[in-house]
Amino acid sequence: MLDSFTVCRIESILDGYIHEKVPAPLRTMVKLTYRMDQNELILTEERPAQERYRWDKLDIARFEWDEHRWKVFAKDKHDCWDTVDAIQPCQHFEDLLEQVERDEAGVFWR
Structure with a gap:
């Protein structure tokens, strides 16, 4: 289980x-x-x-x-x-988030 400091840092x-x-102008659409x-x-x-007043959800990535x-x-x-073989496990959350953002394997942002 993650400690409270780590949870706050990740949030x-x-x-x-x-x-x-x-x-900001797109936050009503996505x-x-x-x-x-x-x-x-x-x-x-x-x-x-x-x-009306509901949102459809699509899971992008699981950490x-x-x-x-x-x-x-x-x-x-x-x-x-399913694990993403192109992204190696890492101690630093922000490194994995950056790799998800870049999505070189084309599995997250379709």
Whole structure:
């Protein structure tokens, strides 16, 4: 389980990332959110649903803290989480987030 300092640091990193990633004029059309649960974090893209005041959610990436390092996962064609072999596990969350942003393997931002 992540300690409270690490949780606050990761939340700060993600809040800054999301603020920069989605320009203010577009925030009514798309937003990035995340949810954390123990040693796992899921980054999600949301867009307005056809039903008023609702948002459709699409999971982008899953980060997992395991054995003192972060691992990153992407959804496969069956909508199941699968490790991204092109991204090696790392101790620094922000390094993996940067690799997800670059998405050189083309598995996150379709």
